[in-house]
Amino acid sequence: EADIYQTPRYLVIGTGKKITLECSQTMGHDKMYWYQQDPGMELHLIHYSYGVNSTEKGDLSSESTVSRIRTEHFPLTLESARPSHTSQYLCASSLGWGTGELFFGEGSRLTVL
């Protein structure tokens, strides 16, 4: 069973606020990812990490930033939230080479008013 956790599950905030979405996994996976999921379901990779101190931008440009100071923790931060940031954010992790399986958290649904 996958052990990857996201908090908060739901967040409603006003424009201009700084927010951090937390993601933690207890599986010791090196690779972690953030996907943004549109209301129409499509997933877009916005950030990924190969391991500690490694972060890369994904295919969809995002104003968010990420950090990877510890293997198990991959938080996503928005310095100044806007209504266009309203979306669901899904965190995932994987062993990487040889498996291909991503383990997903339950998601963080962000609404910016």
Added chain:
Amino acid sequence: AQSVTQLDSQVPVFEEAPVELRCNYSSSVSVYLFWYVQYPNQGLQLLLKYLSGSTLVESINGFEAEFNKSQTSFHLRKPSVHISDTAEYFCAVGEKTSYDKVIFGPGTSLSVIP
């Protein structure tokens, strides 16, 4: 770069009827292929995957998918659906040269009608 197409955004089907969800991909290198399922208000879960070997792969809940290299397809099928199969289904592709990124299709919403 690889890409994934799921032509059907919504598929309604009656309970106990068969269903096929279509997935086509494009890639310049060999690929791994996946189907993920997302139930309401949850994250995605792996349904089945093709890494190598037999081109027909099965899940524990009766779904199967067949890798067709010549048609670059990985369609998902189930001979008899249940109400509990109502969910969003995502096809995904990872290139064998790198596991850095897995690209997802736009998803298909399967609605099983009683």
